[in-house]
Amino acid sequence: MSKVKELPGEAVATAVRSPSIGHSARAYTERVRAGDMGALPAVLGLVVLCTAFALARPAFLTGINFANLFTQGAAVTVIAMGLVFVLLIGEIDLSAGFTSGVCAAVLAVTLTNMGLPWYVGVLAAIVAGAVIGTVLGAIVAKVGIPSFVVTLAAFLAFQGLVLVLVNEGTNISINDPVIKAVAQRNLPPALGWALYAVSVLAYAGLQVVRARKRAARGLVADPLSLIAARVGALAVLAGAAVYVLNLERSFNPAFASLKGVPIVVPVILALLVLWTFVLRRTAFGRHVYAVGGNAEAARRAGIAVDRIRVSAFVICSSMAAVGGIIAASRASSVDPNTGGSSVLLYAVGAAVIGGTSLFGGKGRVLDAVLGGAVIAVIDNGMALMQYGASVKYLVTGFVLLLAAGVDALARKRAAAAGLR
């Protein structure tokens, strides 16, 4: 602490000590008006899309389709979570899609061709991702080639690498029950509810403890009413989801029962909590934001900017590996197209639609999940409407452009409001 003499003053004492819920709501509206919309476009988009599809195709609302949404969107969402880190430092990774393909192929080769147990395969895939990320990050940070070019080169090269791994185009099937379970099996209904209860209670507990601690130290704390509203919303939404997912959705329950929360859901939740913790509560996360906001300021503050850059690419590629594992699990096989076609664009789209800025410095891991949900809903709904791939691509492209437009307009708005 400085040796400066403490003068009486009330710098921030004028700020409201414990703002009411109305105060918080007003502050939020002000932020949105000023161009900081956060997750609002993604949430509104989800509501509009779901309503439209539900009206046009009642099948959209069935339990089986609801469960499908999660397994369909999981791989893209997980890849998007990793991309958030690279986008936060103002870079891009165009190779994340094929990185997931390469890592899925590594998994398939270890499991099927070499006959090793599932955990060795998973470890090998994630290590492969980390190595890829280290190489890409080192080239971007140390050599100074723009990430766009480096990862575009990797995008092409990794297509070749996948072909090499799967022997020029054969399809390697995956028979390991554990790996297949990730995207194909469900939690027992009771376990789903238990997980739900633990999550909601933990969320509520953390919020209350934090507010209490801050209030005890005389800092501005969230009022209990606001916390109750947040916890209540989470409890209702998640509760409804768990309830629906726990309903029987098999066409012939006597033959094979099909109910429960898909296993990918807790996987995504765990990753969401992990990376949100890293970004929001650790010095590393703070430095990621700093590098994205003002790399020169970060450097002068003594932050090892290059190390942060490389780490972001390592996280991105490792998460792409996890995405690849989920994709392989869902398809029960790996072929030259795993992680190809639209996977990368969907993943970038998911992050941006969720509210992560392409200009760096702004974004959350939650954005990837919300954006991933939007993408999954479009993909799923369009298929139900029996539109072909043509319309699906056109609509997804339009939505991505819309999201990037919202991002750019928000920045302009913020500049006009004197916020930048």
Place this chain on the structure above:
Amino acid sequence: MTPLLEARGIDKSFGPVKVLHDVTFSAHAGEVTALVGDNGAGKSTLVKCIGGIHPIDNGELLFDGRPVQVNGPRDAGELGIEIVYQDLALCDNLDIVQNMFLGRERRRGLVLDEDTMEELAEQTLNSLSVRTVKSIRQQVSSLSGGQRQTVAIAKAVLWDSKVVILDEPTAALGVAQTAQVLELVRRLADNGLAVVLISHNMNDVFAVSDRIAALYLGRMAAQVRTADVTHAQVVELITSGRSGDLGLKNGAVA
């Protein structure tokens, strides 16, 4: 009284260009020392030499009377020398507390200790009698130029600093904000810090400084008490390196 910070006989060249010739400069605790000079006189270079950004070719730095080696910004920071650069080096996307602790975050184990950081930041701003910010949790992007300057200065003061060097803090500010920042500069010195103020603006210099050091073409033309000189004399020192019996001809440094 021994000056808190003293530079003696500093030489600095960039390749064939000799930027500083035998420069002697001192800053006292509790005083604002204005460092003036025309463009290219060597003000920023001198400051960067003190801050450890540029290694010096010749001469010595004394801190509190002891000779010290400053081989990088970290060394300067450890001595208690903080420089607020003209571009402020703030991250727009982080809030005031996050910026003030950037790179030196308090943590408990793995987790950031947000509450302690917020308290310390608030205390520092209070001690500087800063009343202009609405909340210390607002993003820097939402602050005005003067408020940003305030945050940058508060960030420098937070670290038990003894010498604060400000590079043209009012250059980009309006009238009211300039007054605010100058008031803050004065308060820093009144709180016992040695403040070095680089400025082009004679009004600012005469408003807050106790001493004036004038650089002319890489040489220290004179270092005088502000009360002993007039506006016109300082301008002469800046533009021609001498004024009456002051200045380079006499070689003396007051």
